[in-house]
Amino acid sequence: MKILHKTLLAFLLLFIASSYAQEGASSCAELQANFQQYQSCATSIPFQNTTNNNNGETYVTSCIGDQFQAPTWFFMKIQTSGNIFLQISQVDNNAFGTDVDFVLWGPFDNLNNICGQLNLSKEVDCSYAPDSVENVQIFNAEQGKFYILLVDNYDNTPGQITIAQTGGTGSSDCSFLSSVEILDTAGNEITELNYCKPASKDLVATIDINDFPGNAGDLRFNYKWYKDGVLVTNIVDSTSNTNTLTATETGLYKVEITAYDSTDPTVNPSRLEISADEIQLNFFDKPVLNAGPHTLQQCDFIAPNNDGFASVNLTELSNTITNSTSGITLSYFTDVALTQQIANPADFTNTTPFNQTIYVTGIFTAQSFPCVSNTAEIQLTINPTSVASYPDIAPVCPVLNTNSNTIDFDSQRILIKNTYFPTTAVEIAFYRNPSDASLEQNEVTNSSEFTSGVHTIYTRIETGNDCAGIGTFEVEVYDTPDQNPVTPIVVCEDESVILANKDAEILA
CATH class of the missing domain: 2.60.40 (Immunoglobulin-like)
Incomplete structure (x- = not known):
């Protein structure tokens, strides 16, 4: 089983449960190839040791001269800088102490080709004593640095190993064990992020405790919910590994959780690791239409003017239906299920003679996510008209x-x-x-x-x-009169002219 930090629970989310198995790596080669699966941190909860997995790997250490007997490999990442003091203990299945040894290497900036770097210059601590209890010392651990921990079951006796932090101001990173995920009420990932008011969405902070080896009833959970950075709910010492917040407004919703084993006397409430998840949800308005029914009578005067069919401009009721609210696009349908949309409501010929119900919905045109309004009705009547x-x-x-x-x-x-x-x-x-x-x-x-x-x-x-x-x-x-050519009038400068004499010629 992975070594757990004393301030965290041995629980995993569903989506990582299979990745973080309870055992460490059986060899350094396996650790190097799949290191994501073998992170550890200290807790007082026991885990199963390994037996008969000597794979022939050899490393020069300051204290172990023989081959490792039943090694288990982990890596640790430092969360908080400072000294870290650990205690490793091993018992058989009858609770009698059995010999356990260890080697600790570090610090490392990363885990690339890590097995080739495990030499005496990187050894931090080592013990080959014939004891069932060993103490590990890490001085001046630096945040973000990596350490490799080998725990060897020297007697090859089946049993359990416990690792606990006994002192120091530093701590290892156990966030990989305390991850929380916001899911829906069915336990699924939330993929729909947009909703139409007055809809709401239940956000369920979910932690899978299936891998917790102790009594699940001893677990305690603290939840803090935030909306846009403002704390909205604070739940302390809950016995449930889920907590629900109902969202009704647009915002960034975030949950922070801490958790611990209430029976663990080494738990320090001020040093619990925080794990968080967040999700952005958007809630949009939808128009509220004047449902009606609204009567619309049309004259059937185009031949044949007694058949009950006529062309109608349905949009003339738009202001009435929208209550004169701007920015609404209306859609018109001939069926109550809203599947038969009218392509051109400004020039609609009724499909049922004399009387027909038209169904109308609306959306806010400029809104990025369309929220459909309630349904309004138009009662269309076609009256034969002379x-x-x-x-x-x-x-x-x-x-x-x-x-x-x-x-x-x-x-x-x-x-x-x-x-x-x-x-x-x-x-x-x-x-x-x-x-x-x-x-x-x-x-x-x-x-x-x-x-x-x-x-x-x-x-x-x-x-x-x-x-x-x-x-x-x-x-x-009237038609424009023809402009006939008129014979020029020639007169002397001091003579008068009677223009009316040209009327007949002009109007000819």
């Missing part, structure tokens, strides 16, 4: 030297309102063709140009957003 005839506007002449002019539609609007709808509040708009009148697009006004000729104008009468009637009238712009 086309009324309104008085024509008096013809107008073209503007001088052109073949076009504008029309006074304001006067025509007043005439139609006062004559046909004297007591009804209506809106009157004018269009050049029936399609524009149906879709309420390209409205003509007093500034619209009309070329010479006769033009049929379609008048749309509305109450609110509902079509109340369609009528037509004509406007005419």
Whole structure:
């Protein structure tokens, strides 16, 4: 089993449990090839020793003259600078002490080709005494440096080895054993980082204690949760290896944990290693639509004008549906499941005659993550409508030297309102063709140009957003008169000229 630091638990997260086995390396070659699997730190929790694994490796040491009998290899990384004093003890399966030896080399900057560097110049401490208890001394250990520890079961007797830190202000790095991961409630990695309000996300700080060799009930966990660097929850001495925080707002969520064996008398609460994990979650707003249902009546006046089908501009209700909120893009559908989207809602022909329900959703256009609103409804009604005839506007002449002019539609609007709808509040708009009148697009006004000729104008009468009637009238712009050549007039300087005498010639 790996040697554990006294201030940490022998537990691993699920994602590293298989990597950090309980045994150390059986040889230096194995340690060098896969050193990530054999990091150690000191604790008072016993681990199983090894037997009969003499692989023939030999190293010159100051105290061990024979080949190693049943060696176990680890590396240590220094977390806190200072002196570190360790005690190694070994017992057999009947709890009787058995001979244990050790060699410690270091310090090293890294573990590259480490086996070739284990010589007398790098030896820190060594013991070959026939004792079941050995003491290891590391003076002035430096943070970030590496040490190689060999523990040899000299008697080749099955049993357990315990390593504990007995003194010193330094410590070894045990963060590899105390890693915490933020998972979901099912124990899976959280891959979805964006959510739509009012959704929430449970963040579960999770530690796997399956590899803890002691009584799991003796473990104690401390949790600190932060949001954007601000402490939001502090849990002390929890007996659970999981802790949940519910996130509802955008932010960087971080958990810091410390843990210890409550039965270990050597634990120093001020020196517990901190392990942390964090995750950025984003919560986005979604539009709130005026659900309705909103009625929209359309006149069916385009032949055949009694079949219950007509072209409709559904977008004319957009301000009503969005409560005039800017920045919302609406989508329109013909089914409640929102699978049949209307490609062009500004020119929609109903698919069900006379009456049809249209379903509308919205998103904030500028938002990086689209959150779909609630669903609004439009109750569309198609009313067969005959086309009324309104008085024509008096013809107008073209503007001088052109073949076009504008029309006074304001006067025509007043005439139609006062004559046909004297007591009804209506809106009157004018269009050049029936399609524009149906879709309420390209409205003509007093500034619209009309070329010479006769033009049929379609008048749309509305109450609110509902079509109340369609009528037509004509406007005419006279043709531009021909400009005939006129015989020049020759007179003396003091003679008068009667221009009217040329009228017949000009108008010929």
